[in-house]
Amino acid sequence: MYEGTIQDLIDELGRLPGVGPKSAQRIAFHILSADPADVTRLANALRKVKDLVRFCTVCFNVAESEQCRICRDARRTDEVLCVVEEPKDVVAIERTGEFRGRYHVLGGAINPLEGIGPDNLRIRELMQRLGSGAVRELILATDPNTEGEATATYLALMVKPMGIAVTRLASGLPVGGDLEYADEITLGRAFEGRRAV
Amino acid sequence: MYVRRLELVNFRSYERVELEFDPGASVLVGPNGVGKTNLVEALGYVATLGSHRVATDAPLVRAGAASAVIRCEIVHDGRELLVELEIVPGKANRARLGRSPVRRAREVLGALRLVLFAPEDLELVRGDPAERRRYLDDLLVARLPRFGGVRADYDRVVKQRNALLRSAYLARKTGGSRGGDLSTLDVWDAHLARHGAELLAGRLELVAALTPHVAKAYDAVAAGKGAAGIAYRPSLELAEPAPNRDALEAALHAALAEARQSEVERGVTLVGPHRDDLTLSLGPLPAKGYASHGESWSYALALRLAAYDLLRADGIEPVLALDDVFAELDAGRRERLADLVSGASQLLVTCAVAEDVPAELRGARYQVREGEARRAG
DSSP: OHHHHHHHHHHHHTTSSOHHHHHHHHHHHHHSSSSSSHHHHHHHHHHHHHHOOOTTTOOOOOEESSHHHHHTTTTTSSSSEESSSSSHHHHHHHHTTTTOOOEEEEEEOOOOGGTBBBBGGTTHHHHHHHHSSSSOEOOOOOOOSHHHHHHHHHHHHOOOOOOOEEOOOOOOTTSOOOOGOOHHHHHHHHTTTTOOO | EEEEEEEEEEETTTTEEEOOSEEEEEEEEETTSSSSHHHHHHHHHHHHOOOOSSSSSSGGGGTOOOOOOEEEEETTTEEEEEEEEOTTSSSOOOOEEEEEOSSGGGGGGSSSEEEEEGGGGGHHHOOOHHHHHHHHHHHHHHHOOOOHHHHHHHHHHHHHHHHHHHHHHHHHHTSSOOOOOTTTTHHHHHHHHHHHHHHHHHHHHHHHHHHHHHHHHHHHHHHSOOOOOEEOSSSOOSSOOOOHHHHHHHHHHHHHHHHHHHHHHHHHHHHHGOOOOEEEEETTTEEEHHHHHHHHHHHHHHHHHHHHHHHHHHTOHHHHHHHOOOSOHHHHHHHHHHHTTTSEEEEEEEEEGGGGGGGGOOEEEEETTTOOOOOOE
C-alpha cells in the first residue's frame, strides 16, 4: 500500500477493464514521472469524453453531436440496416469498407444471467426505425456467442413478419489461416454453413 | 500412443519429479498417501485439462508455489510431441505444444488420449446422474472433438434459460407488477432444442456403440456373474428407433412447450439432455442400489474399459491408467483384468503392494516415496 493520493490513483486505475493491480501501479508511477503537460492533456481528454461524447439519437453509436457521422452521411443507403451490440462493433465493420448502409447499436445482448432483457436494449427504437418503411434488409451482426445468437433469433422473429429481409453474418474460417489450425468449434460451424461453389 | 517422459514442477506434493516410461506396462509402487495418484492425475490433466479428483485447480499447485508445470512427452505413430502446461489457479492456463505457445490451452486436447480408472469412478455407479452424463460427454468429446463446442453451447443456453425462469419466478413470488419478462423464452426454447438435439443425437449414437463393449468388459471382469446392460434414459419420450437430429429437435421443442407451465412455476429448465441419465443394469436389476460393493466396482471398471475398447475400435490407441485397482479385486478378477489390458500400448498401474499386480503386468517398476519417484527396475 502506498500513501493517500498515489494509492487513490492506483485504485482508480485498477478498476478499469483489463488493468490488474500490477499494471495499475506501473501506470500510476508512469503518470507521476511524466511531463505535467502530458498529464494535463490526459486529464482533459478524460473530462471531455464524459462532457462531449453522447449517443447518436438515431443509431445510438457514440457521437459528438445530435447525430453520429454515419447517420449524417447522405451518401449511405437507408435500405440496409446493420444491427450490432456495441459502438466498437461499428468501428470493426467500418474498417472493412464493405458496408454502405446504416447501423443500429443495441447496447448489449439479451443476457438473463446479467439481468439484461429486450427492454434493456434499444430494440423498441429499432422497431420504430424499421416502421418507417425505408429499410429493406436487416443484417444481424451480433456476436457469434450464445447471447448474440439468442438476440439475433429474437430480432429475426420480430422483424420477419414485417416483410423485411433478415440476414445473419456468416460464421466460419478466418481468412489467411490454415485449416489445420482452426479450432474444432469454428471448423464444425464452417462445415455446417458450407455452400456450393 | 505412449507417454515417454513426464516432468512435474510444483505439482501437488512434488517440488520436482521426472519419470521416463517405456511402452507396455509400468507399475508405480508406494505406500498410501505418497503421491502415486498425483502422477496419473497429472497425465489426466494433460488429456482433459481437468483433474479427476478436484473441480478447481488450486489444490494442484504445491503449497507456497504460484503455479504448477506439467511437461509430457508423448510418442504417437513414431512421432514425438511435447506438451507443456502451466497451471495458474484463478487464471487461464498457459500451454505449449512442441515448444511453441498455443493461443488457448484447449488446443492441447487430443495430444494425449488417456483412459483413466480411479477409485473415484465408483461414483459412476453409485452417484448422481451428473457423473454418468459427464462420463458420456467426456467420451463423446474424446471421439469427436466438435462436441466440446456443442456441450459448451448447450450448457450456456441452459444457464441463461434457467436465469430467465428464475428471475420470472422471483418476480412473481415477491409480487412484482410485471411478473417477470418471459418474452424471450421462445428464443431460448429454440436454442435449447437445437443444441440439445445435437448433444442428444451424439449421446444416443455413443450409447448404441458403447453397449456391447460394456457387456463384454463386465463379463470379462466379473466372469459371467450377471449381464451388464446400459440404456440411455432421456427426460422426454423418444420414438423408437432413435430419431435423427431434426426429429429430436422437434421432440425437444414439443416437450418444452408441454413443460412450460411447470417450468415457469418452478423457475428451472426441466427438459433436455442436462436432465437425462444413463441407466446401468445387472441382469434384471438396476446396478444402483442393488449391486454389491464388488459388483459396483467391477461395473465402474467395465465402463472405463468399454470406453478404452471403443476408442481402440475407432483406431485411437489410448494410454490406459489404472489407479489403485488391483487391491480391490480378488485373484480371479485380477487375472482376468490382466488378460484384458495386457495388450495396451501403454499401461500405467499404481498400487501400494507390488504383489497385488498380476505377474504378466509387472513391467518396469517405479518406487514412489514422499515427494519423489524413481525407476526401480
